[in-house]
Amino acid sequence: xxxxxxxxxRDDNLDAPVLIEGLPGIGHVGKLxxxxxxxxxxxxxxxxxxxxxxxxxxxxxxxxxxxLVNNKVYRxxxxxxxxxFLVGDFQSSSAPGHYILTERYLDIAESLGVRRIYALGGYxxxxxxxxxxVLSAVNMERLRxxxxxxxxxxxxxxxxxxxxxxSGLLLxxxxxxxxxxxxxxxxxxxxxxxxxxxxNLLSVLSRLLGxxxxxxxxxxxAGEMEQLIAxxxxxxxxxxxxxxxxxx
Amino acid sequence: xxxxxxxxxRDDNLDAPVLIEGLPGIGHVGKLxxxxxxxxxxxxxxxxxxxxxxxxxxxxxxxxxxxLVNNKVYRxxxxxxxxxFLVGDFQSSSAPGHYILTERYLDIAESLGVRRIYALGGYxxxxxxxxxxVLSAVNMERLRxxxxxxxxxxxxxxxxxxxxxxSGLLLxxxxxxxxxxxxxxxxxxxxxxxxxxxxNLLSVLSRLLGxxxxxxxxxxxAGEMEQLIAxxxxxxxxxxxxxxxxxx
Amino acid sequence: xxxxxxxxxRDDNLDAPVLIEGLPGIGHVGKLxxxxxxxxxxxxxxxxxxxxxxxxxxxxxxxxxxxLVNNKVYRxxxxxxxxxFLVGDFQSSSAPGHYILTERYLDIAESLGVRRIYALGGYxxxxxxxxxxVLSAVNMERLRxxxxxxxxxxxxxxxxxxxxxxSGLLLxxxxxxxxxxxxxxxxxxxxxxxxxxxxNLLSVLSRLLGxxxxxxxxxxxAGEMEQLIAxxxxxxxxxxxxxxxxxx
Amino acid sequence: xxxxxxxxxRDDNLDAPVLIEGLPGIGHVGKLxxxxxxxxxxxxxxxxxxxxxxxxxxxxxxxxxxxLVNNKVYRxxxxxxxxxFLVGDFQSSSAPGHYILTERYLDIAESLGVRRIYALGGYxxxxxxxxxxVLSAVNMERLRxxxxxxxxxxxxxxxxxxxxxxSGLLLxxxxxxxxxxxxxxxxxxxxxxxxxxxxNLLSVLSRLLGxxxxxxxxxxxAGEMEQLIAxxxxxxxxxxxxxxxxxx
Numbered sequence: 001x002x003x004x005x006x007x008x009x010r011d012d013n014l015d016a017p018v019l020i021e022g023l024p025g026i027g028h029v030g031k032l033x034x035x036x037x038x039x040x041x042x043x044x045x046x047x048x049x050x051x052x053x054x055x056x057x058x059x060x061x062x063x064x065x066x067x068l069v070n071n072k073v074y075r076x077x078x079x080x081x082x083x084x085f086l087v088g089d090f091q092s093s094s095a096p097g098h099y100i101l102t103e104r105y106l107d108i109a110e111s112l113g114v115r116r117i118y119a120l121g122g123y124x125x126x127x128x129x130x131x132x133x134v135l136s137a138v139n140m141e142r143l144r145x146x147x148x149x150x151x152x153x154x155x156x157x158x159x160x161x162x163x164x165x166x167s168g169l170l171l172x173x174x175x176x177x178x179x180x181x182x183x184x185x186x187x188x189x190x191x192x193x194x195x196x197x198x199x200n201l202l203s204v205l206s207r208l209l210g211x212x213x214x215x216x217x218x219x220x221x222a223g224e225m226e227q228l229i230a231x232x233x234x235x236x237x238x239x240x241x242x243x244x245x246x247x248x
Numbered sequence: 249x250x251x252x253x254x255x256x257x258r259d260d261n262l263d264a265p266v267l268i269e270g271l272p273g274i275g276h277v278g279k280l281x282x283x284x285x286x287x288x289x290x291x292x293x294x295x296x297x298x299x300x301x302x303x304x305x306x307x308x309x310x311x312x313x314x315x316l317v318n319n320k321v322y323r324x325x326x327x328x329x330x331x332x333f334l335v336g337d338f339q340s341s342s343a344p345g346h347y348i349l350t351e352r353y354l355d356i357a358e359s360l361g362v363r364r365i366y367a368l369g370g371y372x373x374x375x376x377x378x379x380x381x382v383l384s385a386v387n388m389e390r391l392r393x394x395x396x397x398x399x400x401x402x403x404x405x406x407x408x409x410x411x412x413x414x415s416g417l418l419l420x421x422x423x424x425x426x427x428x429x430x431x432x433x434x435x436x437x438x439x440x441x442x443x444x445x446x447x448n449l450l451s452v453l454s455r456l457l458g459x460x461x462x463x464x465x466x467x468x469x470a471g472e473m474e475q476l477i478a479x480x481x482x483x484x485x486x487x488x489x490x491x492x493x494x495x496x
Numbered sequence: 497x498x499x500x501x502x503x504x505x506r507d508d509n510l511d512a513p514v515l516i517e518g519l520p521g522i523g524h525v526g527k528l529x530x531x532x533x534x535x536x537x538x539x540x541x542x543x544x545x546x547x548x549x550x551x552x553x554x555x556x557x558x559x560x561x562x563x564l565v566n567n568k569v570y571r572x573x574x575x576x577x578x579x580x581f582l583v584g585d586f587q588s589s590s591a592p593g594h595y596i597l598t599e600r601y602l603d604i605a606e607s608l609g610v611r612r613i614y615a616l617g618g619y620x621x622x623x624x625x626x627x628x629x630v631l632s633a634v635n636m637e638r639l640r641x642x643x644x645x646x647x648x649x650x651x652x653x654x655x656x657x658x659x660x661x662x663s664g665l666l667l668x669x670x671x672x673x674x675x676x677x678x679x680x681x682x683x684x685x686x687x688x689x690x691x692x693x694x695x696n697l698l699s700v701l702s703r704l705l706g707x708x709x710x711x712x713x714x715x716x717x718a719g720e721m722e723q724l725i726a727x728x729x730x731x732x733x734x735x736x737x738x739x740x741x742x743x744x
Numbered sequence: 745x746x747x748x749x750x751x752x753x754r755d756d757n758l759d760a761p762v763l764i765e766g767l768p769g770i771g772h773v774g775k776l777x778x779x780x781x782x783x784x785x786x787x788x789x790x791x792x793x794x795x796x797x798x799x800x801x802x803x804x805x806x807x808x809x810x811x812l813v814n815n816k817v818y819r820x821x822x823x824x825x826x827x828x829f830l831v832g833d834f835q836s837s838s839a840p841g842h843y844i845l846t847e848r849y850l851d852i853a854e855s856l857g858v859r860r861i862y863a864l865g866g867y868x869x870x871x872x873x874x875x876x877x878v879l880s881a882v883n884m885e886r887l888r889x890x891x892x893x894x895x896x897x898x899x900x901x902x903x904x905x906x907x908x909x910x911s912g913l914l915l916x917x918x919x920x921x922x923x924x925x926x927x928x929x930x931x932x933x934x935x936x937x938x939x940x941x942x943x944n945l946l947s948v949l950s951r952l953l954g955x956x957x958x959x960x961x962x963x964x965x966a967g968e969m970e971q972l973i974a975x976x977x978x979x980x981x982x983x984x985x986x987x988x989x990x991x992x
Contacts (some may be wrong), residue, residue: 056346057412058420060385064392064405066431068420093343095837098800137804144808157808164801172802172812183810304594305660306668308633312640312653314679316668341591552842553908554916556881560888560901562927564916589839 004051004104014046014075015113016082018209021105022120023071023091023166027188030120030167032198033205034087036218041211043074043085047108053097054090073108081211084112091165102169106177116180118205119167122197123156124190132187132197134204137163139171139181147182150207156185182208195219252299252352262294262323263361264330266457269353270368271319271339271414275436278368278415280446281453282335284466289459291322291333295356301345302338321356329459332360339413350417354425364428366453367415370445371404372438380435380445382452385411387419387429395430398455404433430456443467500547500600510542510571511609512578514705517601518616519567519587519662523684526616526663528694529701530583532714537707539570539581543604549593550586569604577707580608587661598665602673612676614701615663618693619652620686628683628693630700633659635667635677643678646703652681678704691715748795748848758790758819759857760826762953765849766864767815767835767910771932774864774911776942777949778831780962785955787818787829791852797841798834817852825955828856835909846913850921860924862949863911866941867900868934876931876941878948881907883915883925891926894951900929926952939963 008014022034037043050070058066071088086105092098109117123135136152138144144154162168163183171181184204186197199215206213256262270282285291298318306314319336334353340346357365371383384400386392392402410416411431419429432452434445447463454461504510518530533539546566554562567584582601588594605613619631632648634640640650658664659679667677680700682693695711702709752758766778781787794814802810815832830849836842853861867879880896882888888898906912907927915925928948930941943959950957 052344052347055412056340056343056350056417057410058385058387058416060405060407060409060411062406063389064385064402065389066385066387066411066416066419066423066429068417068423092800095800096796099796102800137802137808137810139802139810141807141809154808157804158806159804161804162801163804163810164799168802168810169800169812171810175810175812181810300592300595303660304588304591304598304665305658306633306635306664308653308655308657308659310654311637312633312650313637314633314635314659314664314667314671314677316665316671548840548843551908552836552839552846552913553906554881554883554912556901556903556905556907558902559885560881560898561885562881562883562907562912562915562919562925564913564919 003053003100004049006047006049006104006108008047010046016075016077016084017113017115018082018118019084019086019109019114019116020118020120020205021086021166021170023086023088025091025165025167026122026124026190027186027192027194027197029122029186029188029194029198029201031087032218032221033120033186033202034085036198036202036221037083037205037213038074038076038085038087039217040213041076041078041083043076043083045072046075047073049073049088049101049104051092051097051101053092053094053101055093059089079211081209083209084109084114098165098169099173102166102173105166105170106174106179109174109179110177114179116182117170117174118208119170119181119183120201120205121163121167121183121185122188122190122194123185125187126190128189129187129194129197132194132200134201135185135187137171137183137185139175143180143182147204147208151204152182152184195223251301251348252297254295254297254352254356256295258294264323264325264332265361265363266330266366267332267334267357267362267364268366268368268453269334269414269418271334271336273339273413273415274370274372274438275434275440275442275445277370277434277436277442277446277449279335280466280469281368281434281450282333284446284450284469285331285453285461286322286324286333286335287465288461289324289326289331291324291331293320294323295321297321297336297349297352299340299345299349301340301342301349303341307337327459329457331457332357332362346413346417347421350414350421353414353418354422354427357422357427358425362427364430365418365422366456367418367429367431368449368453369411369415369431369433370436370438370442371433373435374438376437377435377442377445380442380448382449383433383435385419385431385433387423391428391430395452395456399452400430400432443471499549499596500545502543502545502600502604504543506542512571512573512580513609513611514578514614515580515582515605515610515612516614516616516701517582517662517666519582519584521587521661521663522618522620522686523682523690523693525618525682525684525690525694525697527583528714528717529616529682529698530581532694532698532717533579533701533709534570534572534581534583535713536709537572537574537579539572539579541568542571543569545569545584545597545600547588547593547597549588549590549597551589555585575707577705579705580605580610594661594665595669598662598669601662601666602670602675605670605675606673610675612678613666613670614704615666615677615679616697616701617659617663617679617681618684618686618690619681621683622686624685625683625690625693628690628696630697631681631683633667633679633681635671639676639678643700643704647700648678648680691719747797747844748793750791750793750848750852752791754790760819760821760828761857761859762826762862763828763830763853763858763860764862764864764949765830765910765914767830767832769835769909769911770866770868770934771930771936771938771941773866773930773932773938773942773945775831776962776965777864777930777946778829780942780946780965781827781949781957782818782820782829782831783961784957785820785822785827787820787827789816790819791817793817793832793845793848795836795841795845797836797838797845799837803833823955825953827953828853828858842909842913843917846910846917849910849914850918850923853918853923854921858923860926861914861918862952863914863925863927864945864949865907865911865927865929866932866934866938867929869931870934872933873931873938873941876938876944878945879929879931881915881927881929883919887924887926891928891948891952895948896926896928939967
């Protein structure tokens with residue numbers, strides 16, 4: 001078995017200068033934003049990525065049909081702007097797997113002409129945040145002014161931080177290949193999906209992309225998630241547990 | 249050393265259209281049913297599978313003779329219906345190993361002309377179940393009506409479930425090869441081997457196979473297991489432990 | 497780097513019909529017996545085995561000189577009987593590594609004409625044993641009478657036991673190559689090195705080998721170990737800890 | 745992806761007879777000394793080493809720019825003495841990775857003509873030490889007198905110690921290649937970075953190298969670290985925690 005399998009469902013010209021990564025992570029902030037953008041920009045799935053570095057399981061959908069765990073590449077070209085998306089339900093289940101998968105993500109990006117990657121994620125601070133910033137990192141110093149102009153903050157720089165997983169390695173291994181990398185991290189408690197954080201991140205990202213996007217459905221999705229969280233919390237309180245559980 | 253070794257003990261025509269998987273899992277429901285069917289249908293062992301992805305150990309039999317840990321393929325052809333079985337004592341000891349082993353299981357299935365796989369397992373609910381359902385999943389939507397007609401329930405669909413290990417991957421990776429996959433999961437507490445659950449699963453499966461099977465010895469085996477559990481539980485209570493231990 | 501490296505220090509005729517394995521395990525019973533036999537039979541080291549499946553460390557000897565972690569093959573030919581020994585300080589640090597290392601041990605055995613392997617170990621019972629038995633397992637049923645005649649017990653058969661690690665796999669993977677395998681396990685508490693257990697095991701083994709061996713130094717070594725254990729225990733009691741710690 | 749990637753930034757004559765390793769370890773003693781020597785001897789970075797055996801992450805610098813996790817080789821040639829350094833932020837994230845990375849470190853050393861390696865580290869004793877010794881080990885017995893003459897102690901020999909990770913394997917695997925290896929371990933509590941220990945280690949090392957080095961900035965750096973530790977400790981005490989946390 002190949003360690004990573006990439007299956008394209010189309011083979012016509014799929015090039016795009018930009019890839020947006022929104023794999024699962026802290027507070028699922030990146031995933032929320034990427035899934036929203038795919039909806040708004042009418043993205044179409046063009047490739048599926050499966051790997052023995054993903055968890056060994058299938059997911060069962062609402063029809064009772066199983067689907068191999070995988071990540072997906074979408075592409076949209078609304079208003080003449082081509083954008084690729086890397087989304088899905090899982091990151092690697094092992095440390096070396098993160099490197100192996102990210103190199104394949106970059107192979108795909110290179111083969112489709114990608115010159116810039118936006119890696120989206122959350123920045124967990126361990127407490128609720130009233131006005132969540134969009135903290136940022138870049139893999140080439142010259143990218144910083146553009147990010148700051150769009151509202152990205154670099155106040156986290158200098159705190160000896162690290163960025164773990166696909167988001168971090170897309171910037172690190174991307175730089176080796178000369179691909180620009182910008183990581184946007186919505187400040188968030190880390191305990192719950194954070195609509196304000198995702199909303200703010202979307203604002204900065206859409207300015208960087210030069211694309212106007214409606215935020216309504218993201219706010220709705222976040223609202224539904226908040227209701228779910230509230231119900232879970234009530235159920236937990238009913239059981240007499242007091243600590244806030246991780247929901248993501 | 250090859251990561252997986254398959255040794256066939258016969259090389260005549262071993263084809264069969266159907267493979268039934270009953271490897272160990274929750275409540276050993278799948279294993280109970282598969283072992284029972286092999287007995288009833290007079291299955292014959294045709295291949296052994298050993299692998300460095302299994303635990304590094306041998307089992308000692310009643311004569312004091314050691315046997316390398318392995319899984320086995322059986323074949324029966326009672327009343328003109330050829331059926332293959334994949335059974336054994338172990339699943340992979342690592343996440344990537346599940347993928348590697350399942351691809352080999354599918355290689356065997358393909359080479360023997362298998363067009364449909366039944367993956368049997370348990371569906372743990374964490375509490376005793378009076379009337380255990382046979383919850384189901386399929387890897388192609390068109391298989392669902394047939395399963396429902398045989399008594400399989402899809403009430404679990406929509407709960408965002410996953411199927412872990414060989415059962416899940418046989419459906420997920422099997423679909424890629426065009427092999428039909430039906431997973432039948434006997435609802436069970438997850439704490440103890442559940443005779444009712446296995447009995448119900450066998451009913452649904454035999455309808456799907458179009459085979460009539462005597463349930464007596466399965467009920468006996470389950471009865472013996474219940475007695476063993478009762479003795480273990482008494483011994484534990486005698487030690488003053490109150491929590492119900494996992495027995496499988 | 498090769499996963500396993502074998503360095504022979506001699507290349508003349510090193511054949512021997514028998515290999516005795518005494519790698520570390522429960523109560524270090526096997527190791528105690530094998531090290532004693534090497535002393536008594538004046539064994540000479542003929543090969544060293546290093547591997548990335550061993551722990552990543554060196555040991556520092558009494559002169560302050562480091563030695564790469566490895567296992568060793570010794571050979572003795574006292575009184576015309578050639579015997580090989582597989583001893584050392586470590587087993588594999590991973591599950592697949594056990595398989596990979598054991599296959600290499602068997603490659604060495606086959607290349608030196610070995611037709612029978614004695615795998616020595618301990619059989620932990622969790623409490624002190626007054627008259628420790630030498631419990632046994634074989635990889636071919638026809639070997640059983642010979643072991644019983646030498647005093648090996650098969651009373652453990654039928655308890656659904658497993659033999660983990662190199663000892664188990666030497667029998668299991670050895671059988672595939674047609675090499676006879678006999679596992680002798682000295683019954684022991686599992687908490688402390690057990691001189692009586694090692695002494696009894698040596699008696700059974702020397703009958704099987706047809707070799708007379710002096711037991712004195714083994715009893716001395718065991719006595720020293722008991723004194724060490726007593727000192728450790730006193731120190732622990734002085735600290736007010738009451739549970740018996742694992743010493744091996 | 746290659747398991748280990750080595751990128752040289754210069755390809756002119758980079759030979760040196762000596763390599764000093766100061767990767768992270770107990771009390772960061774080795775790292776403190778190596779980083780200090782690079783400063784004092786005006787070392788220049790000549791190569792970067794990245795690997796899927798490192799943690800899957802990037803570090804964010806003070807400008808908000810990401811850097812792939814890697815180790816680095818520096819070279820200095822002050823006063824005509826050429827010295828190489830192996831430093832960085834990480835060791836392997838897995839046991840086999842330690843072997844694989846160390847073999848590559850030795851490939852680099854061999855290709856640059858290195859005949860001796862100094863592996864620097866800490867020797868944790870679990871309590872504060874008034875006058876920390878520089879405990880030593882060598883991979884060839886003939887090196888011992890030279891180390892003792894420079895003030896290295898071998899009082900640890902005979903305590904059945906092991907040296908784990910890159911430091912140990914550089915000596916063990918280096919010996920196989922005929923490269924001299926000397927391990928210097930500053931005695932330290934293991935809880936906090938220990939300026940006295942690093943200071944003493946530097947004295948022994950500079951005697952062995954025949955290089956005079958100013959200690960001032962090491963003492964300053966250690967002083968700053970001590971202040972940081974004091975602040976952390978105060979903060980912890982304010983939170984009512986009493987156990988001393990690991991800071992490194």
